[in-house]
Amino acid sequence: MKSFSLLCLSLLASTSSALPATSTSAAPAQSTACGTIVNDPDTYVFNASLAYECLTSVPFNPAVATRFLAYYNDTLQFQSTLAYLRNPPTSYQQPGVDLLLGLQNLQDGINNGIFPNQYEFEAALQTLLYATHDAHVNLFAGILSAFTFASPYDIVSLSIDGIQLPKVYFAFDLFESKYFTTYQPSAIKTINGVNATTYLMEFASKNSIGTLEKNADWNQLMLSAALDIQGYFDVFSGGATFYPGDTITTVLENGTTYTDNFQAVYNDPGPTGPLETGGDFYNFFVLGFYPASFNESDDSTGSSSVVPSATATATSTVVSSAAATPSNWNNTAYPDTPDVVQTDLGTYGGGYISGYFLNSTSISVLSIPSFDEYDAALNTFQSTISDFITRSKAAGLQKVVIDLQQNTGGQPLLAIDTFKQFFPNIDPFDGSRMRAHPSADVMGNTITGYFQSLNTTDEDYYALIGDEWVATDLINANTNQNFTSWAEFFGPHLYNGDNFTTVQRYNLSSILFDDAATNTNFSFAVYGYGANPAPANASPPWAAEDIVLLSDGICDSSCALFMEMMHHEAGVRVVAAGGLPTTGPMQAPSGSRGASDYDVSILDANIDFAQQILQSDNSPEQNFLPNRTTAMDVFVTYADINLRDQVRRNETIPLQFAYEAADCRIFYTPKTIYNYTALWQYTADAIWSTPSLCVQGSTGFATTGTNTTDFVGPSSSSAGARTNISDYLAALNSSSISSLTYLNDGLEDGFALQRYKNTVVTSCTIESAAACTGGTICDSGVCKLECVVGNAKCAGGQPCQARSNAGVSVGSQALLKGVCPVSNSKVTTKTSPGPLVD
Ligand SMILES: *[C@@H]1O[C@H](CO)[C@@H](O)[C@H](O)[C@H]1NC(C)=O
Numbered sequence: 001m002k003s004f005s006l007l008c009l010s011l012l013a014s015t016s017s018a019l020p021a022t023s024t025s026a027a028p029a030q031s032t033a034c035g036t037i038v039n040d041p042d043t044y045v046f047n048a049s050l051a052y053e054c055l056t057s058v059p060f061n062p063a064v065a066t067r068f069l070a071y072y073n074d075t076l077q078f079q080s081t082l083a084y085l086r087n088p089p090t091s092y093q094q095p096g097v098d099l100l101l102g103l104q105n106l107q108d109g110i111n112n113g114i115f116p117n118q119y120e121f122e123a124a125l126q127t128l129l130y131a132t133h134d135a136h137v138n139l140f141a142g143i144l145s146a147f148t149f150a151s152p153y154d155i156v157s158l159s160i161d162g163i164q165l166p167k168v169y170f171a172f173d174l175f176e177s178k179y180f181t182t183y184q185p186s187a188i189k190t191i192n193g194v195n196a197t198t199y200l201m202e203f204a205s206k207n208s209i210g211t212l213e214k215n216a217d218w219n220q221l222m223l224s225a226a227l228d229i230q231g232y233f234d235v236f237s238g239g240a241t242f243y244p245g246d247t248i249t250t251v252l253e254n255g256t257t258y259t260d261n262f263q264a265v266y267n268d269p270g271p272t273g274p275l276e277t278g279g280d281f282y283n284f285f286v287l288g289f290y291p292a293s294f295n296e297s298d299d300s301t302g303s304s305s306v307v308p309s310a311t312a313t314a315t316s317t318v319v320s321s322a323a324a325t326p327s328n329w330n331n332t333a334y335p336d337t338p339d340v341v342q343t344d345l346g347t348y349g350g351g352y353i354s355g356y357f358l359n360s361t362s363i364s365v366l367s368i369p370s371f372d373e374y375d376a377a378l379n380t381f382q383s384t385i386s387d388f389i390t391r392s393k394a395a396g397l398q399k400v401v402i403d404l405q406q407n408t409g410g411q412p413l414l415a416i417d418t419f420k421q422f423f424p425n426i427d428p429f430d431g432s433r434m435r436a437h438p439s440a441d442v443m444g445n446t447i448t449g450y451f452q453s454l455n456t457t458d459e460d461y462y463a464l465i466g467d468e469w470v471a472t473d474l475i476n477a478n479t480n481q482n483f484t485s486w487a488e489f490f491g492p493h494l495y496n497g498d499n500f501t502t503v504q505r506y507n508l509s510s511i512l513f514d515d516a517a518t519n520t521n522f523s524f525a526v527y528g529y530g531a532n533p534a535p536a537n538a539s540p541p542w543a544a545e546d547i548v549l550l551s552d553g554i555c556d557s558s559c560a561l562f563m564e565m566m567h568h569e570a571g572v573r574v575v576a577a578g579g580l581p582t583t584g585p586m587q588a589p590s591g592s593r594g595a596s597d598y599d600v601s602i603l604d605a606n607i608d609f610a611q612q613i614l615q616s617d618n619s620p621e622q623n624f625l626p627n628r629t630t631a632m633d634v635f636v637t638y639a640d641i642n643l644r645d646q647v648r649r650n651e652t653i654p655l656q657f658a659y660e661a662a663d664c665r666i667f668y669t670p671k672t673i674y675n676y677t678a679l680w681q682y683t684a685d686a687i688w689s690t691p692s693l694c695v696q697g698s699t700g701f702a703t704t705g706t707n708t709t710d711f712v713g714p715s716s717s718s719a720g721a722r723t724n725i726s727d728y729l730a731a732l733n734s735s736s737i738s739s740l741t742y743l744n745d746g747l748e749d750g751f752a753l754q755r756y757k758n759t760v761v762t763s764c765t766i767e768s769a770a771a772c773t774g775g776t777i778c779d780s781g782v783c784k785l786e787c788v789v790g791n792a793k794c795a796g797g798q799p800c801q802a803r804s805n806a807g808v809s810v811g812s813q814a815l816l817k818g819v820c821p822v823s824n825s826k827v828t829t830k831t832s833p834g835p836l837v838d
C-alpha cells in the first residue's frame, strides 16, 4: 500500500464536525462524495460521476463570488489583449470575446441567483477565461483545481501514409499492433453516438487551454511522447477541466464497441484535514481554511510516517537524490543513447536538453521540450546547447532539426540565449508593451520613482531591477536608450480603441537585468551580450536554410519567442505536425505569443508596495485600487495574466493576433508517432528532399524576414465569431440558493480556522525528516508539499516536480507524484524590499 494511506488514516482518526459553528440551520441532506474521495487511502483516480457529485454538492456563496469577481476585474485591467480580443483582426483563428463584459454577465448571474452550486459558477468563469485562448491567462483556484477529468483511454490522430487525412485510434491499439505492423487497428467512428471528429472538436474547444487555433486545440487531446516525458497528461485522458459525463461509449469502424466510465484525477493538495461534506470542500478549496477539527500536530505525525528512510525503495514517496543520474528519456519514442545530454535529464530530473546525431543522413537533432529552468539548470541548459553545436559541427553534420513539440515555454532569456548561440550575428528585437491604463500609470510612476531615488549600493536597487514597474532599466525601442522616466514608457499610444505603452526592449547587456529577469540565485548572462560576449564577427554555425524547427503547435510563450526569432528574424523554416483531420496550413507557435506571463500574486505585491509608498507620502492616489489583501479572500493557488504583448518592429498589432503559418505541415503516421528518429527524418525530408510529404495545401503561407506580417490570414471558420458568456449562462437553470446561507462567508471576525499554506519552507535532512510539519515531506533538504504531477500547478505557477510513480495509471500513462518547488527563487531567499517579495 502506498505511504499516502497512512497519512489519510491518521487524519480520519481525528474526524469530527467539520463546518464552522455557524453551520446549523436548514442544511440540506449532504452528500459525502467529497469526503469519500479525499479520504480514500488507495488511489487518486475515481469515477468522474463521483467527482461530479462532490463538485455539485459544494454550495455557492454569492458574497464571496462577488468579492472575487471585483478583485479579478481589477486584475484583468492589466491583461494586455482586452481590446484585440474584443475586436480581433481576421488573422485571429479563434472566436473573439469581451472579457470585461463577460465578468459583468457573471456578476449579473450572481445577482439573479442562477448558480445552483459553486461548480456551475466556476465552470462559467473558466469558460470565459478559456475564451481568451491565451496560455498566459490561468486561474488555479477553487474547487475546479481539485480535479481533472480523463477518458480511460488515450487516443492518437494518425494518417495511414502521411497523405490521407488522419483518423483517431486508441493508443492501446497503436501499441498492441506494434505500430500497425502486426494488425491494422480499426479507427474510432463515434463517441457517445456522435461522429468522433465532431465529438472531439467539441471536447477540444471546451477543454483545450490557451492555443490560438483549432489544430493545436486538437493536438492537446492526443497522447504525445514529448508530453509523456514531462509527466503531464493530454487533455482528453487526464487534463480535462469540465465534467465530461458519466460514461464514454466508443464505436470503432469495424463495429466493436467499448463502454467505460469517464474518470477523475484528484489533484491531492496535501493534507486537508478531516474533510467530508461539500461545505468542508468549499472552506478548504475556495477559502483556504482547514476544517475546525484540523490539528496540525496530528498532521505532522502523519507526514513523518510517509517520509522515506535512507533505505527508500523506488516506490516510496521520494526518490533519493543519490539515485543514478538518468542519461536518456526512457521513452520508446526517443533513442536510448543521446549523443548530447543535459545533466539531470529525465522525468524525475531537472534537465530537458538532448541531442541525437543521425549520421547516415548528416542531420543533428536538438530536442528542447521546455525552457522552464531555474538556478544551476539555467547554466547547464546553456552549456548543453553550446556542447550540441560544437559536437555536431565537429561530427560534420550538415543540417539541424530542432524539436519543440509540447514546449510550453519557461525562461524568455533562455530562448534568447539559445537563439543567439545559433545566430550570434543577429540582435533580436523582442519588443513588447503593456496596456496603458490609469492603475498601471500610478504603479509605474510610484515604483519607478522610488527606484530612481535609490543609491546603487542599496539592496532595493538590485531587488527592483527587472521589475515590471521599473521603466528606466529598459530600452526604448524608438531611441535604443534606457527610458529616462516612467512617463516616457507609459505613453499612451492609442491602437484598436485602447491605450498602450511605448515599445520596450530588454536590456540584455546588463548582467543585473539578466539575473533579475531569470529570478535566479545563480549568475546567468545571455550569450552575445554584456558579460558573455560572442567573439567579434561570430558567424552562425549553420545557415538558416540548413535548420528546421518542428512543432505540434503547442509552442507557448518562450517557445513562441524562440520561434519568432528563429523564423521571422533569421529565416529558419518551420514544420508543424498533426492538427485536425483537414488539409491546409497550420500555425506552429499557437500557444501564447504574449511577452510576459505575469503571476497575479506578484501583481498584488507590487500594488501593495506602491500603496505603501503612496501612503507614506500621504498621496491622494494611495487608494488607486482597493487593498488587494483584504479584497481577496479566495484562496488562489496560482493565477496569471499576459502583462505585455509582443510586437514586431514598426508594427502595432500584438503578435498573438497575426497568422503565423508553418512552411509545411505533416501528419503523424503509425511509423513516426512513437519513433521520433523516424519523425525527425520525415521532417527533414519534407523540407529538404520530398516536399510531397507536406500536407496538401499547407505550403506557401509562411511569411518571414522582411515580409509583412499576415494580419489577414486564410479564411477562418471562426472569423467574426464571438464567445458570448451570456448565452452560456442562459442555459443554466435558475435555482434558489437561499438554503445555502449556512455557509460561512469567510469574512466574519473571529473566524479562527487555520489557513492552508502551500509555501512552507523549512530545511530538513532525510535523517530527521520528522522535522517537516504541515504535511510536507523532506526533499533535497527542504520540507515541501507533495503534489500530483498530472496537470496541477504549484504556487507561483511552477509545475509539480515529479519524484515517483503513484502506482496508478490514467489511460496508458502512469500518474506521477512529486513536490512543489519552493526554495529555488529569489522570491523566498531575498528579503528586500518587503512586500514586493512577499
Ligand atoms: C470592472 O471594473 C470596471 C472599471 O472599474 C467597472 O466599470 C465594472 O463595473 C467592473 N465589473 C465588475 C463585474 O465588477
Ligand SMILES: *[C@@H]1O[C@H](CO)[C@@H](O)[C@H](O)[C@H]1NC(C)=O
Binding pocket: 173, 184, 185, 186, 187, 252, 254, 255, 256
Ligand atoms: C475491430 O478493431 C479492434 C481494434 O482494432 C480489434 O481489436 C477487433 O478485433 C476488431 N474486430 C473485428 C470484428 O475485426
Ligand SMILES: *[C@@H]1O[C@H](CO)[C@@H](O)[C@H](O)[C@H]1NC(C)=O
Binding pocket: 188, 189, 190, 195, 196, 197, 198
Ligand atoms: C465526421 O463528419 C465529417 C464531416 O463533418 C466527415 O468528413 C467524417 O468522415 C466523419 N467522421 C466519421 C468518423 O464518421
Ligand SMILES: *[C@@H]1O[C@H](CO)[C@@H](O)[C@H](O)[C@H]1NC(C)=O
Binding pocket: 330
Ligand atoms: C523506464 O520505463 C519503464 C516503462 O515505462 C519503467 O518500468 C522503468 O522503471 C523505467 N526506468 C527508469 C530508470 O525510470
Ligand SMILES: *[C@@H]1O[C@H](CO)[C@@H](O)[C@H](O)[C@H]1NC(C)=O
Binding pocket: 339, 357, 359, 395
Ligand atoms: C555519429 O557520429 C559521431 C561522431 O562522428 C559518433 O560519435 C556517434 O557515435 C555517431 N552516432 C551514431 C548513432 O552512430
Ligand SMILES: *[C@@H]1O[C@H](CO)[C@@H](O)[C@H](O)[C@H]1NC(C)=O
Binding pocket: 455, 456, 457
Ligand atoms: C551611495 O552610497 C555610498 C555609500 O553609502 C556613498 O559613498 C555614495 O556617495 C552614495 N551615492 C549617491 C549618489 O548618493
Ligand SMILES: *[C@@H]1O[C@H](CO)[C@@H](O)[C@H](O)[C@H]1NC(C)=O
Binding pocket: 465, 472, 473, 474, 482, 507, 510, 512, 513
Ligand atoms: C540602463 O538599464 C540598466 C539595467 O537594465 C542599468 O544597469 C543601467 O544603469 C541603466 N542606464 C542608465 C543610464 O540608467
Ligand SMILES: *[C@@H]1O[C@H](CO)[C@@H](O)[C@H](O)[C@H]1NC(C)=O
Binding pocket: 492, 494, 497, 498, 499
Ligand atoms: C487613452 O489615454 C488618453 C490620455 O490619457 C485618454 O484621454 C483616453 O481616454 C484614453 N483612451 C482610452 C480608450 O482609454
Ligand SMILES: *[C@@H]1O[C@H](CO)[C@@H](O)[C@H](O)[C@H]1NC(C)=O
Binding pocket: 608, 611, 612, 627, 628, 629, 630
Ligand atoms: C491591506 O490590508 C492588510 C490587512 O488588513 C494590511 O496588513 C495591509 O497593510 C494593507 N495594505 C495597505 C497598502 O494598506
Ligand SMILES: *[C@@H]1O[C@H](CO)[C@@H](O)[C@H](O)[C@H]1NC(C)=O
Binding pocket: 477, 478, 649, 650
Ligand atoms: C522601422 O523603424 C525603424 C526605427 O525604429 C526605422 O529605422 C525603419 O525605417 C522603420 N522601417 C519601416 C519599414 O518603416
Ligand SMILES: *[C@@H]1O[C@H](CO)[C@@H](O)[C@H](O)[C@H]1NC(C)=O
Binding pocket: 675, 677, 678, 681
Ligand atoms: C525508428 O525509425 C528508424 C528510422 O525509420 C528506424 O531505423 C528504427 O528501427 C525505428 N526504431 C524502432 C524502435 O522501430
Ligand SMILES: *[C@@H]1O[C@H](CO)[C@@H](O)[C@H](O)[C@H]1NC(C)=O
Binding pocket: 701, 702, 703, 704, 705, 706, 707, 708
Ligand atoms: C516571404 O518571403 C520569402 C523570401 O524571404 C518569399 O519566398 C515568400 O514568397 C514571401 N511570402 C509572402 C507571402 O510574401
